[in-house]
Amino acid sequence: MTQIQPTQETSAPQENSPPGPRTSPESAGQVSPGRPSMGRLVGLDLARALAVFGMYIVHIAPMPSAGNNLGSWVYSLAEGRSSALFATLAGFSLMLIAGRREPKTGLAGRQAKARIAIRAVILLALGTVLAMEYG
Known part of the structure; x- marks a missing residue:
């Protein structure tokens, strides 16, 4: 069984480390376990994209024909729900900013x-x- 030794924060380079400045996990793009990530929330971005595409379908896309069941279903799904989702996400975004x-x-x-x-x-x-x- 292998044990991982904690990194030592000394200014002297270790034998196996490459030359150059030492980087901390935070500067290398890694997040330390004690701190929350301050990056983008991918789920929020995906939900926002879904809301924008839904509003596009309702406001800009051509109306589905009477024989197009899938188009009618997508239109009825997006109608009203996409704007409500967008408004909810706007409030959530304000909470994140604040x-x-x-x-x-x-x-x-x-x-x-x-x-x-x-x-x-x-x-x-x-x-x-x-x-x-x-x-």
Whole structure:
């Protein structure tokens, strides 16, 4: 049975290590076991893509013909559900920006509020343009 020795954090290079700067697991793209990952949430991105494609089907794609059962089924599945999913994910994203379970404070809190306000202004402008163009 093989035991793994913990790495020693000394400035002297070890015999079998390659020359050059030593990297920590965090700088090499690895996450230490004690810290949560701050990367992208793939499931959230996939759900957001599903919601966007659903809204595309409902708003832009041509209406399915009467004889097309699969097209009618996909349209009826996306109608209403995709916009509700998108709105739910928007709220979840705001929670992630604000600091997850414990809201950010200080400079990080002000930056989070600014990012939320910027998103709100962009969405309001896009919604207004779309309502004027297609409404």
